[in-house]
Amino acid sequence: MKSFKIPEATIIRLSIYSRYLHRLMQQGITTISSSDIAEKTGATSAQVRKDLAYFGEFGTRGVGYDVESLYDSIAEILGVDKEWKLIIIGAGKLGLALSMYEGFRERGFKNVGIFDVDPIKIGKKAQGIKILHLDQLEEVCEAESPDIAIVAVPGEHAQDIVNRVVESGVRSILNFAPRVLTTPIHVQIRNVDFATNLELLTYNMASEDRR
Amino acid sequence: MKSFKIPEATIIRLSIYSRYLHRLMQQGITTISSSDIAEKTGATSAQVRKDLAYFGEFGTRGVGYDVESLYDSIAEILGVDKEWKLIIIGAGKLGLALSMYEGFRERGFKNVGIFDVDPIKIGKKAQGIKILHLDQLEEVCEAESPDIAIVAVPGEHAQDIVNRVVESGVRSILNFAPRVLTTPIHVQIRNVDFATNLELLTYNMASEDRR
DNA sequence: ACATGTGAACTGCTTCACAGCG
């Protein structure tokens, strides 16, 4: 496997191609061209080929790609061929929605803990796992060594939670709190920001209206 | 107001700057420098100044920016100084989480309808609004003319829903279903994709592990 | 003196166009 600096946009598209390939497999389609993948995922055929070219040669000239083997290759690239353990902090509506998200299990993510501070929630079950008190966070991290922490707590508590999970050895964080959080360089964090996404929509509508 | 092609990344950062400025206002801080904004939002000072420069001159040389007036200017740029009506389709955990999201009301978004097909959910209240049957979607759109539709339904129904809201005159869509959806050019769509975000994390962890 | 505003240089992603190969 080559080891250049790969654009993040490429990884995002690979994830999208991979989902489309999964659907093709379910439909029993075995071969696909870059231009078909492009059309169905909002990319261009050159883009699809360039993205794949970072990682090797997966197609057959004059023919296209074998759906199943391309799917497997992309899954390996994305690292979803392994099992990753995750914990969810915050058992509000959002935390629970995430704990139930089908895409997680499908992709080999294993939920090993969900935490909250609200005594009403603690002890209840979410998708077969008990909601635990936040006090038990370190204990569970010690026992399970989760790879990923999903932060679904109010903004004002997010940095504290991040500090604690980093201290407990988590390597990756997916943050839903509307805050910019800091982590040590060896811990990666990604933000999913509802307000920012909506504001991109309103910016464009407001721009149109000004024209 | 200048009318160049503005990078999407700039709009995303403006949204983040704006949130930070909001916090500064609450703390009673009145003046701020580009380098301080940069530090707290993960950008660089040149970036902050360039982003603002697309829209005008907002600062005072040798001094910095007035927090409140910069906040107001960015809010106007992003279009959040207006009231936007939104509907939510899907009253699962995610749809309900979104209907309760504080950031919406704060930013002038008004929820004018939440829809589902599950008879158990219909009639119940979410944040003061009744959950309606999906059959009433067109009726409500007719009456309220929502600007934005939030799609929080399973992937296999997402395109149908999008077709219906587009037909009903919605201009902007925020899609949470893990599908690439198509809309006419005059309707913008943004995707919030949990799986892709997680896969970016696993890609990086897998890459590290390969080294 | 100090922080903004900005042209110019740079970096990196995307698109093009065609060579390469089944």
Add this chain to the structure above:
DNA sequence: CGCTGTGAAGCAGTTCACATGT
């Protein structure tokens, strides 16, 4: 002949460094 794989060109976003204004 058709579709992949890929250097080269083009374009867009970021960073630099300094002129500008208070």
